[in-house]
Amino acid sequence: MKTVTIDGVTLHLSHPQELPLNWVGQQELMDQMLAAWLVVDDEDLPLNPRLIGKPGVGKTTLAYAAGRRLGREVYIFQATVDTRPEDLLITPVISDQGRIQYMAGPVVTAMIRGGVAILDEGNRMSEKSWASLAPLLDNRRYVESLVAGLKIKAHPDFRLVATMNDDASTFEIPEYIHSRLQPQILIDFPEADEERQILKQNLPFADEALLEYVVAFLQLAHRRGERYTVRDGINMARYAIKMLAADQTRGATPKGPLEYLVRAALQILGQDALVYLRE
Ligand SMILES: Nc1ncnc2c1ncn2[C@@H]1O[C@H](COP(=O)(O)OP(=O)(O)O)[C@@H](O)[C@H]1O
Numbered sequence: 025m026k027t028v029t030i031d032g033v034t035l036h037l038s039h040p041q042e043l044p045l046n047w048v049g050q051q052e053l054m055d056q057m058l059a060a061w062l063v064v065d066d067e068d069l070p071l072n073p074r075l076i077g078k079p080g081v082g083k084t085t086l087a088y089a090a091g092r093r094l095g096r097e098v099y100i101f102q103a104t105v106d107t108r109p110e111d112l113l114i115t116p117v118i119s120d121q122g123r124i125q126y127m128a129g130p131v132v133t134a135m136i137r138g139g140v141a142i143l144d145e146g147n148r149m150s151e152k153s154w155a156s157l158a159p160l161l162d163n164r165r166y167v168e169s170l171v172a173g174l175k176i177k178a179h180p181d182f183r184l185v186a187t188m189n190d191d192a193s194t195f196e197i198p199e200y201i202h203s204r205l206q207p208q209i210l211i212d213f214p215e216a217d218e219e220r221q222i223l224k225q226n227l228p229f230a231d232e233a234l235l236e237y238v239v240a241f242l243q244l245a246h247r248r249g250e251r252y253t254v255r256d257g258i259n260m261a262r263y264a265i266k267m268l269a270a271d272q273t274r275g276a277t278p279k280g281p282l283e284y285l286v287r288a289a290l291q292i293l294g295q296d297a298l299v300y301l302r303e
């Protein structure tokens with residue numbers, strides 16, 4: 025495990041994420057992300073964009089892919105209701121020798137290494153935790169860890185992005201934090217072409233005919249204002265493909281793709297989803 029020593033305190037760093045995620049389509053969203061992170065002058069500072077959208081529209085994927093596009097290490101912190109400021113920054117743990125070791129979380133590790141930090145599902149986290157990031161999110165660009173007694177400055181290459189589901193805020197995030205998480209980048213449902221590409225990217229082994237049903241299903245659901253996202257489409261297709269393979273293994277006569285999709289939709293999304301497959 026990598027360590028760094030700051031003001032005589034040794035910090036153990038987190039590991040960057042290595043994920044096989046590629047962003048497909050909706051190029052303007054990627055452009056907005058990269059523009060927000062650009063620094064155009066010595067006096068300039070990067071912005072901290074906030075990605076907003078329904079669960080499953082691709083927020084985490086976009087944040088990760090944008091970080092990789094910069095060629096930086098990407099660190100993801102998953103925010104929850106229980107996240108405390110020390111979880112976010114530096115956590116003390118007892119080592120084998122009974123000494124205290126300080127573990128730098130993903131955000132602090134990214135700050136030290138000049139990487140990208142994704143604060144995932146940030147709206148689940150309390151104001152108290154957000155408050156510990158306030159100086160990081162403005163022109164001060166540092167955090168203070170009370171636990172380790174350290175003030176840590178962000179590397180100039182450090183970038184931050186927060187993702188937030190637009191339907192499930194656990195806490196009301198205060199205005200002074202919102203104003204530091206700008207611009208807002210809204211991820212909406214993709215067009216049919218893009219949705220087809222996304223499905224192919226995620227399920228390269230899937231049958232074309234099956235994917236066409238899923239695209240038609242999703243597009244119809246989007247037009248009717250349903251909340252089903254490409255993640256639901258991927259899950260449905262994946263399960264349908266597995267049921268088909270299981271039937272083949274058992275030597276049963278395989279059914280058509282639509283029949284498997286109907287069963288998958290019923291179990292994954294419930295009865296209400298079936299109308300969009302039947303039409
Ligand atoms: N534009 C896209 N390109 C590639 N994959 C995508 C895209 N949009 C969504 N996905 C896929 O959809 C699924 C859900 O995306 P995710 O980023 O986890 O959504 P969110 O974070 O908004 O809940 C993932 O499997 C992801 O790979």
Ligand SMILES: [Mg+2]
Pocket residue numbers: 080083084085144187
């Ligand atoms: Mg996510």
